[in-house]
Amino acid sequence: MKIDTRSALAALVFCLFAFFFLVADSSFAYYHPPANVPPGPPPNYNQVDTSYFMGVPTLPGVNADSGGYYIWVDNTSAWNIAFRIFKTTGGDENYHGSVLASMSSPPTPGVNVFATNFEIYGDTANSYCYKQNDRWGWYQWDANLYEIWWDVSTRYTSRQYDSTDVLKICIRGCAIDFNVWSDDWDGRHFDADNVFLGASRLRLSRVPGFSDTYSGISDPYASTGHSGDRNCSAYTRHPGSGSSYNKYGLISLNQEYPCDRVLCGYGSRFGGAFTYEGNGLEFSAGCVYNPCQGNNAPVLQPPYSYNTFQCTPIPFSFDVDYFDDGNFDHFEKLSGPGTINSSTGVVTFTPGPATQSYTFRIMGTDICGASDTADYAVNIQIDSPPVVSCPGHGLLLCDINMTLCSLSPVNLPGFTWYDADNNITSVTAIGGTLHGDTMTFTPVVGTNTLEVIARDACGLADTCITLVGVSLNSRPDAVSPANSNQFVCALTEI
Secondary structure (H helix, E strand, C coil): EEEEEEECCCCCCCCCCCCCCCCCCCCCCCCCCCCCCCCCCCCCCEEEEHHHECCCCCCCCCCCCCCEEEEECCCCCEEEEEEEEECCCEEEEEEEEEEEEEEECCCCCCCCCCECCCCCCCCCHEEHHHHHCCCCEEEECCCEEEEEEEEEECCCCCCEEEEEEEEEEEECCCCCCEEEEEECCCCCCHHHHHHECCCCCHHHCCCCCCCCCCCCCCCCCCCCEEEHHHEEEEEEEECCCCEEEEECCCHHHCCCCEEEEEECCCHHCCCEEEEEECECEEEEEEEEEEEEEEHHHHECCCCCEEEEEEECCCCCCCCCCCCCCCEEEEEEEEEEECCCCCCCCCCEEEECCEEEEEEHHHHHHCCCCCEEEEEEEEEEEEECCCCEEECCCCCCCCCEEEEEECCCCEEEEHHHHHHCCCCEEEEECCEEEEECCCEEECCCCCEEEEEEEECCCCEEEEEEEEEEEEEEEECCCCCCCCCCCCCCCCCCCC
16 A cells, blocks of 8 residues: 655656667668668657657547547556547558667567557458558567567448557657658548647647658558558568567468458568568657656555454454655565565465464565565464363362251352453353352252353353252260169269
């Protein structure tokens, strides 16, 4: 549980999946599409300040003025590229392009690249493979320099409501080259008016100082109009490291899909390493603030010790609190029984049958990798039953025997009880009445049973019994010898 925040981050939390190496050089390098052979790491185009890309936009309704590219950096510092349809009637719309970035590891689906709403659709009746356009891939140009390309189509006809596809790329740092293209639609031409940046959806054309370094947008993989052949676009294959993916994952050589035999030969043309060589709308992004600069490690907070009483062992939970910069990521339990919820810090375990202390070592880590550890103790007291004691208790026959002059009430002391948990709720006397440690009972001749029961708040009880043998006193019997006569000479003692 988060209990406090030292300060809000000045910029977005970076994405852990892949790291972007910082590039200091901001000069324009020579670049000649469609050759698409990067002379080195970006920036290679007119650089747009990254502040324009910050924040997640709300996508507007589908219309010609809101179609195109939406590009933003989310709160994990991941770059998101949404391909938004222009119109809902007729044909399909295509999006080609690439991102060039320095990354510490190859682009990998589900790790640092996430494709959302990508589809495969085999419309064999119309001999078109519209949704087979939804694919992406990567190629390694140099050490840590990767091109991530896409080939996506959207379609809103024939009940194929595919208005938006999204490619999310987790990279961090400076200078990312964008090369984006979309086909003509309704007689209009794709340009900087159709690229929307950040939460504000600012059009790229309205960014002060922006100009397309290599103007004259063209794409070698599309023909005029909305015919199906553009959906068979084959990017240029290269030797070296690279892979291609679609909805089902990695595309293998000679892999076939429903309409392969009708059109394109889709699988065999897209297994392997490819690049995008179109001359799209080109621009570079500036630096993303590194939120880990000046980061303070989280500090796990008290209480560090808990005391609890249980009637019987049941699961016990405690909550690890923390103080941090607002970028806390997860908890780990390094030692101790039970489990910990890595998100909430709730530790849960079931104690053993006896009173015992349990220790835990917990670590909390923020998204920058900084961590803190703390030791916690839970003292579990398990209920113990009461203990009662009766006088003479434990003898085989009558514990106590007494002879009485009458059957009047008798006071018998020596009845005691205690509980280590100090939670006795009732003491019951059977056969008499208790006054402190003394039981008063009205005896009968023979065996008298006196019983004491002590019960605690958990329902545990103890019992003791005293057996008192009672007999009544009888009068004494006098015995004298028989009468006799004696003759004496004098009255002396006989």
